[in-house]
Every structure is written in structure tokens, then in C-alpha cells.
Amino acid sequence: MDSFLLQILNGLDKGSAYALIALGLTLIFGTLGVVNFAHGALFMIGAFCAVTLQRILSLSYTVEDPTQKDFLGNPLKVQTPYVESWFGPNVGGAIIDWAVPLAILLAIPVMVLLGLAMERGLIKHFYKRPHADQILVTFGLAIVLQEIIKYYFGANPIQTPAPDALSGVANLGAVIGMDLVYPIWRIVYFCFAALIIFGVFAFLQFTTFGMVVRAGMADRETVGLLGINIDRRFAIMFGVAAAVAGLAGVMYGPINPPNYHMGMDFLVLSFVVVVVGGMGSLPGAVLAGFILGILESFASTTWATTTIPGINQIIIYLVAIIVLLTRPRGLMGRKGVMED
Amino acid sequence: MSKTDVTRRGVIKTGAVAGAGLAVPTIFTASSAAAYTNEPTGGEVTLGFNVPQTGPYADEENDELLAQQLAVEHLNGEGDGGCLNTFTSKALKGNGILGKKVTFVTGDTQTKSDAARASAKSMIEKDGAVMINGGSSSGVAIAVQGLCQDAGVIFMAGLTHSNDTTGKDKKANGFRHFFNAYMSAAALAPILEKELGADRRAYHLTADYTWGWSQQESIAAATEAMGWETVNNVLTPLASTDFSSYIAPVLNSGADVLILNHYGGNMVNSLTNAIQFGMMEKVVNNKDFKIVVPLYSELMAAGAGENIKGVFGSMNYNWQLDNEGSKQFVKSFGEKYGKPPSNSAQTCYAQTLLYADACERAGTFNPCGVAEALEGFEFDGLGNGKTLYRADDHQCFKDVLVVKGADNPTNAYDTLEIVEVTPVEQVTYAPDHPMFAGGALGTCNPGA
Numbered sequence: 001m002d003s004f005l006l007q008i009l010n011g012l013d014k015g016s017a018y019a020l021i022a023l024g025l026t027l028i029f030g031t032l033g034v035v036n037f038a039h040g041a042l043f044m045i046g047a048f049c050a051v052t053l054q055r056i057l058s059l060s061y062t063v064e065d066p067t068q069k070d071f072l073g074n075p076l077k078v079q080t081p082y083v084e085s086w087f088g089p090n091v092g093g094a095i096i097d098w099a100v101p102l103a104i105l106l107a108i109p110v111m112v113l114l115g116l117a118m119e120r121g122l123i124k125h126f127y128k129r130p131h132a133d134q135i136l137v138t139f140g141l142a143i144v145l146q147e148i149i150k151y152y153f154g155a156n157p158i159q160t161p162a163p164d165a166l167s168g169v170a171n172l173g174a175v176i177g178m179d180l181v182y183p184i185w186r187i188v189y190f191c192f193a194a195l196i197i198f199g200v201f202a203f204l205q206f207t208t209f210g211m212v213v214r215a216g217m218a219d220r221e222t223v224g225l226l227g228i229n230i231d232r233r234f235a236i237m238f239g240v241a242a243a244v245a246g247l248a249g250v251m252y253g254p255i256n257p258p259n260y261h262m263g264m265d266f267l268v269l270s271f272v273v274v275v276v277g278g279m280g281s282l283p284g285a286v287l288a289g290f291i292l293g294i295l296e297s298f299a300s301t302t303w304a305t306t307t308i309p310g311i312n313q314i315i316i317y318l319v320a321i322i323v324l325l326t327r328p329r330g331l332m333g334r335k336g337v338m339e340d
Numbered sequence: 341m342s343k344t345d346v347t348r349r350g351v352i353k354t355g356a357v358a359g360a361g362l363a364v365p366t367i368f369t370a371s372s373a374a375a376y377t378n379e380p381t382g383g384e385v386t387l388g389f390n391v392p393q394t395g396p397y398a399d400e401e402n403d404e405l406l407a408q409q410l411a412v413e414h415l416n417g418e419g420d421g422g423c424l425n426t427f428t429s430k431a432l433k434g435n436g437i438l439g440k441k442v443t444f445v446t447g448d449t450q451t452k453s454d455a456a457r458a459s460a461k462s463m464i465e466k467d468g469a470v471m472i473n474g475g476s477s478s479g480v481a482i483a484v485q486g487l488c489q490d491a492g493v494i495f496m497a498g499l500t501h502s503n504d505t506t507g508k509d510k511k512a513n514g515f516r517h518f519f520n521a522y523m524s525a526a527a528l529a530p531i532l533e534k535e536l537g538a539d540r541r542a543y544h545l546t547a548d549y550t551w552g553w554s555q556q557e558s559i560a561a562a563t564e565a566m567g568w569e570t571v572n573n574v575l576t577p578l579a580s581t582d583f584s585s586y587i588a589p590v591l592n593s594g595a596d597v598l599i600l601n602h603y604g605g606n607m608v609n610s611l612t613n614a615i616q617f618g619m620m621e622k623v624v625n626n627k628d629f630k631i632v633v634p635l636y637s638e639l640m641a642a643g644a645g646e647n648i649k650g651v652f653g654s655m656n657y658n659w660q661l662d663n664e665g666s667k668q669f670v671k672s673f674g675e676k677y678g679k680p681p682s683n684s685a686q687t688c689y690a691q692t693l694l695y696a697d698a699c700e701r702a703g704t705f706n707p708c709g710v711a712e713a714l715e716g717f718e719f720d721g722l723g724n725g726k727t728l729y730r731a732d733d734h735q736c737f738k739d740v741l742v743v744k745g746a747d748n749p750t751n752a753y754d755t756l757e758i759v760e761v762t763p764v765e766q767v768t769y770a771p772d773h774p775m776f777a778g779g780a781l782g783t784c785n786p787g788a
Contacts, residue, residue, distance in 0.1 A: 002592065003588065003589060003591075003592050006588040006591070007585060007588055010584045010585045010588055011585075013584065014582060014584070014585075068750065070751065071659065071670065071674060071679075071680045071751075071753050071754075072670070072671065072674045072675065076750070076751065156639050156642065156643050157605055157608045157609070157643040158643070159612075159643070159644070159645035159646075161645070161646075168618060169616075169617065169618035169621075181591075181617070181618055182617075183616040183617055183618070185616065186584070186616070255582065255612075255613075255616070256581055256582060256609045256612060256613070257608055257609070257612060257643060257644075257645075259605060261605075262581065265579065265581045266581075296585065297584075297585040297588075298585075300585035300586055301585070301588075301589055302572055302574060302589050302593075305574060305575070312576075312577065312585075313577045
């Protein structure tokens with residue numbers, strides 16, 4: 001039973017990342033009609049916002065320590081972070097320790113601006129072009145972005161650990177009388193994802209801006225005829241979608257160390273999530289993200305891989321095929337979307 | 341009066357055929373004139389360094405390229421001479437190879453077999469490389485080794501650890517200085533028994549490709565021979581990023597050791613995930629839970645950060661080795677690049693010098709002469725201690741390092757500590773060992 005619960009938790013955790021990325025993809029597709037293959041790169045850049053802030057906070061001055069030697073036998077150069085010398089080792093150390101959560105503050109403006117720049121500078125020129133053109137240009141953009149990151153940060157994964165207070169495992173079993181422990185940061189990630197998803201839905205549902213965006217998604221021309229600059233609002237939504245992907249990346253760093261390729265690792269799966277959920281359906285993207293995350297977790301269990309070898313590698317695609325055969329518009333897809 | 345059939349049209353046709361014949365690239369005509377592929381004719385000889393300059397192993401292989409460039413400098417008599425000063429063979433004089441200045445070209449393997457073959461082919465056919473060196477994965481090494489065999493050039497493998505490279509896929513034109521999965525297991529097993537005991541239950545997570553299978557087979561055989569029980573072996577897709585769903589079943593499997601047959605990004609992520617789930621703090625079967633990573637590299641250790649503390653593994657070389665060859669190499673590399681060399685750097689540096697030395701001793705660049713000079717060659721002074729290039733399978737035999745993640749590293753470079761230098765006798769196996777069976781060296785191909 002505890003194994004079952006553990007896989008449910010793992011699935012929810014995986015699903016959190018899928019859902020956040022798919023949510024952004026759907027927002028962009030639903031508003032602008034663009035299939036954005038650079039969305040995985042935005043997730044990756046979010047993770048590197050955390051890496052960047054960690055490096056900024058760890059900027060150090062060097063003092064030679066003659067009592068210690070480096071690998072060549074020269075006096076060891078000891079690095080002391082400026083924040084530790086300014087605020088003392090305790091406060092300075094705590095600031096560095098909390099680099100990942102603090103990076104949220106950096107990532108939001110960076111990702112919104114990056115999203116706007118992408119949309120205004122490149123993608124808007126492809127609105128009226130076929131989807132194949134959009135895919136090619138955004139895929140090319142993704143490769144450019146990841147190569148830029150690799151140039152500055154290298155190809156090796158970079159550790160961005162969670163704060164000490166949020167590391168380690170939580171004994172969930174103590175609450176329900178089972179032997180069940182789970183990493184604290186993964187619980188934090190799930191809660192964070194739920195918060196972001198709730199925030200996006202609330203923004204669209206309860207604000208005037210959101211109402212106009214939803215109206216634009218339903219009938220862009222009519223909203224435009226009412227004198228509303230819907231293009232500007234959709235461009236802002238591109239920035240919001242970029243921020244959602246970026247925040248998903250920031251908080252993912254402590255789960256798996258960021259590397260320049262991590263966006264591509266998620267991209268294809270996230271597209272499958274969008275298709276299964278239903279193109280253009282925000283609740284569908286979230287629902288499919290969690291369902292596929294859970295199914296993927298269970299497909300990786302020993303029982304599943306022994307019973308059907310290789311099931312862990314194909315489960316998501318298998319489900320996609322079944323869903324598309326039985327519900328061609330996806331779980332919650334709307335009539336008319338991607339059907340022209 | 342005789343009639344001639346010479347016509348204007350005929351002359352033009354004949355001229356065109358003759359011109360085309362003269363214009364054919366030398367790679368096709370060389371075979372008739374030269375004794376072997378890419379026989380150097382001028383004052384220079386070209387080596388081909390085939391490393392993943394892009395892709396997930398680019399950082400690891402950047403070190404390979406730095407080491408290869410350093411080796412070329414030393415061969416040409418530049419810099420401090422590096423291991424030419426400590427190498428027991430004194431054939432190399434710092435005047436290039438056989439009096440020819442050494443130049444090099446580079447190719448990008450992208451850690452993909454087809455891309456690696458294409459770049460090696462280009463270096464051989466277009467740039468005239470007489471030897472290909474480098475690589476970061478066993479799949480790539482085996483693919484490029486086959487190409488070099490067919491093309492008639494020597495392949496000096498870089499970082500390839502699968503038994504198959506010098507086992508079922510061995511080739512007469514291919515040589516491996518790096519150790520292999522069998523050697524890792526043979527070195528690790530006694531240390532694991534000593535440190536963790538003979539009564540352990542091991543759970544394996546294994547990368548689902550040739551190196552992973554080879555590594556798992558080797559370490560499972562070695563640990564079972566000393567009394568460990570293999571509880572399970574789960575194959576994980578190479579493209580996996582989050583291993584949490586593979587880690588979770590370990591917690592309830594009754595295993596008290598997790599063996600991660602992973603390399604590169606797979607290893608960094610699976611180890612990070614295992615630590616996140618608190619495995620190193622668990623007590624199972626009244627024993628402290630332990631994690632083993634059979635193959636380590638410095639860059640993987642850096643990627644895994646503090647998670648490697650106390651985790652056992654093995655290496656082909658570590659810069660902390662205390663012998664004259666190693667000290668000299670660390671000094672040369674460290675002073676030039678500001679960091680100690682990785683074990684992939686050391687193997688590529690050694691391979692380049694070994695090739696050059698074999699050419700000098702053979703008195704030719706002919707791959708068959710070079711291969712003969714390398715076969716059965718015993719040497720020292722390149723960093724690993726006494727080493728033999730075994731003739732039977734072109735595998736180097738030398739001491740193997742068992743290492744552990746350091747508990748209290750003092751800087752970015754001593755995150756791994758050497759637990760034991762396992763003597764070569766302990767990791768030597770018969771050429772017909774079952775794990776290496778199924779292939780044959782064949783005969784050397786000079787290509788001409």
C-alpha cells in the first residue's frame with residue numbers, strides 16, 4: 001500500500017512539471033494559435049535563473065591561505081562570498097542557501113520580458129504562416145537558446161540545492177500510520193505548482209483582463225471589433241505563459257540539477273500532454289499532466305516492467321493513441337480548435 | 341595511305357576522361373601509389389581527434405581535447421615536454437613523429453554513433469588523418485572502431501568502458517587504454533566486501549544500452565561471487581531524467597545496497613534522486629543503506645555535488661595518484677589550463693603519446709606496423725603505473741582505482757578520494773573470458 005501511495009506522489013510530482021509546461025503551451029496556442037516548440041527552452045531558462053542568482057549571491061573574493069596547498073602545491077586560494085562578509089556568515093550563508101526560492105523574484109520579470117521579446121521580435125511574424133513554419137522557427141529558437149546557455153554555463157549539470165530547511169524527507173507515514181517518507185522539496189514543488197495553476201485560472205476567471213482574454217480566445221474578431229486591442233493582451237499572455245514555464249524550471253532545479261538540455265527532455269512529453277488534454281483546453285492540459293505523470297510512475301514499477309517489458313518507455317504514447325482514437329479532440333478539447 | 345580515326349570529338353572525349361582521372365581525389369588513387377591509407381608525404385602528419393564538442397558530454401570531452409592538444413605540443417617539442425620526460429620508452433624526441441610535425445583536426449561525435457562515424461570518415465578522407473583518437477561512449481567507440489578498421493587507420497579509443505569494445509566488438513586496428521566494466525567490478529568487489537560486508541542485498545538500476553548491460557553483468561557477477569544477493573535489476577531508458585519512480589520500489593524491496601549502473605547525466609540525476617529519498621540515512625536489514633556507482637568521473641562527481649559523499653566507485657585514473665608520470669602530467673596540464681586533468685583527459689593524452697611512440701618504434705605510420713608495435717608493449721610513466729597493451733585483445737592492463745566521495749573536500753577538485761589502488765593482477769582476465777567472448781580481432785587493415 002505504501003508503494004502504491006509513493007507512486008501516486010511521484011506521479012503527482014512529475015505531473016506538476018508536465019502540467020505547468022503544458023499550461024503555458026496551451027495558453028499560447030489558445031490565444032495566439034502558435035505551436036511554440038521553444039516552450040521547453042523557457043522552462044530551462046527558468047532553471048538557469050536560479051543558477052544565475054546562486055552564482056551572483058556566491059560571488060566571492062579570494063584570499064591566499066599559505067597553510068593549505070592547491071593541486072599544484074601553490075598556496076590555496078580560499079573563496080569567501082561577499083554576502084557573507086557583508087552580512088556575516090549566518091545571514092550571508094542563509095541568503096545563499098535560499099537562492100532557489102529567491103530566484104522566483106528574478107525569474108518573473110526575466111521570463112515575462114523574454115516572452116514579450118520572443119513574441120514581439122519573432123513569433124508575431126509567423127501568426128499567419130502554416131503551423132509547420134511556426135514549429136520550425138520555434139524549434140530553431142529553442143536550439144539557439146539552449147546553445148547560448150551551454151556556451152555560458154557548460155554542458156555539465158549544475159547543482160542548485162534546496163534550502164537546508166526544505167531538504168531531506170518528510171515522514172508522511174506518521175500521519176496515516178504507514179512506512180511512508182517523501183522528499184520535502186518534491187512536496188513543496190507540488191504545492192507550488194498547484195498554487196501557480198490556481199493563480200493562472202483565477203487570473204483568467206476573476207479579472208477583467210482575464211475575461212477579455214477568454215473572450216478573445218472564443219472569438220478574436222468580435223472582441224477586436226469592440227475596439228479592444230486583443231493582440232496586445234495576447235502578447236502579454238505570451239509573457240505570462242513564459243513566466244509559468246520559467247517558474248516551473250526555477251523550482252525544478254533541486255529535483256534534478258539543471259543542464260542546457262533539460263527543456264528538450266520535457267518538450268515532447270508536454271506536447272503529448274497538451275494533445276491528450278485537448279488542444280487549447282487549459283483544464284485539459286492540467287488534468288492530462290497529472291494523469292500521465294501518475295501513469296508514467298506506475299509504468300516504471302518493477303511489476304509493470306516485468307509484466308510488459310518496455311511499458312515504462314511507451315506508456316505515455318500508448319495512452320495518447322488510445323485517447324486520440326476514442327476522443328479525437330482529447331480529454332477536454334473544444335470543437336473547431338486545430339480542425340481547420 | 342593509312343586512314344586515321346582521330347576526330348576532333350574523339351580528342352575532346354579522351355581529354356575529358358584523362359582530365360577527370362587526374363582530378364579524382366587522392367583518397368581513391370592513393371591506394372595504388374601508397375602503401376597504406378593516408379601515408380604522410382610532406383613534412384607533417386595529421387591526427388584526428390573525435391570528441392563530442394556538442395551534446396550532453398561536451399564538458400567531459402572538452403577535457404579530452406585539451407589533453408590531446410597538450411600531447412601534440414609535447415610531441416612537437418613545445419611546452420615542458422610533459423610525460424615525454426617520464427615515459428619509459430625513449431623513442432619520442434620532441435621532434436614530431438618520425439621527424440614530421442604533428443598537426444591535428446577535430447570532429448564532433450555529438451555522442452551519437454552516426455555523427456561520430458561521419459566526423460571520423462571526414463577526417464580520414466578529407467583531412468588525411470592517420471589515426472583517430474577520442475570518444476565518450478561505448479556505442480560511439482564501437483561504431484568508430486569498425487569504421488577505422490574498414491578505412492585502414494588506427495583507432496585509439498578514448499572514454500569507453502563497455503566490455504564489448506575489446507570483447508565481442510574488438511578489431512585489429514582498435515586499441516583501448518581505458519579500463520572496462522569487468523575491471524571495475526573486479527576492483528570494487530573486494531572493497532565492497534571489506535567495507536559493507538559479504539551479506540548484502542543489491543538492487544540495480546541500469547542504463548538500457550550496451551555499456552549499462554555490460555556494467556551490470558560485471559558488477560552483479562563479482563558481488564554475487566562474494567555472497568551478495570541481486571534482488572532486482574531494472575533497466576532505465578537512457579533518456580530518463582527523473583528517476584523517482586525507479587527509486588521508490590527500492591525502498592520496499594528489502595535491498596540494502598543500490599547499485600547505479602549509470603553514467604553522465606543519468607548518474608547525476610539518479611544519485612540526486614536517491615539521496616533526496618533519504619536512502620543514505622536508511623537502515624535496512626540492520627545495516628546502513630549504501631549506494632555504489634561502479635564508474636565515476638570527476639565531472640560527474642562535480643555535477644552530483646555533495647550527494648557523492650561516501651559513495652563508492654572506480655576510476656581509470658585520478659590526478660591525486662602519486663607516481664612520477666601522474667605528477668608530471670598534472671603539472672603540465674594544471675599549469676596550462678588551471679585545473680587538474682580528468683581521467684578522460686589522461687586516457688586521451690596517453691593514447692596520443694602511445695600511438696606516436698609506436699610509430700617511432702615501428703619506423704612507419706603503416707597501421708599494421710603501428711599495431712604490431714603496440715601489441716604486447718609494456719610501459720610506465722604516463723600516469724597509471726606499469727601498463728601492458730595485451731596483444732590478444734588490444735586492451736591495456738594496469739592498476740584500477742577504487743574511489744569514494746570525499747566526506748570533507750577542501751576544494752573543488754578533491755571531491756573524490758582514492759580508497760585503494762587495486763593491483764593489475766586482480767583485474768586481469770583470460771582473453772577468452774565469457775564476458776568478452778564472441779568476437780575476433782581479425783587481421784590488421786592498412787587500407788591500401
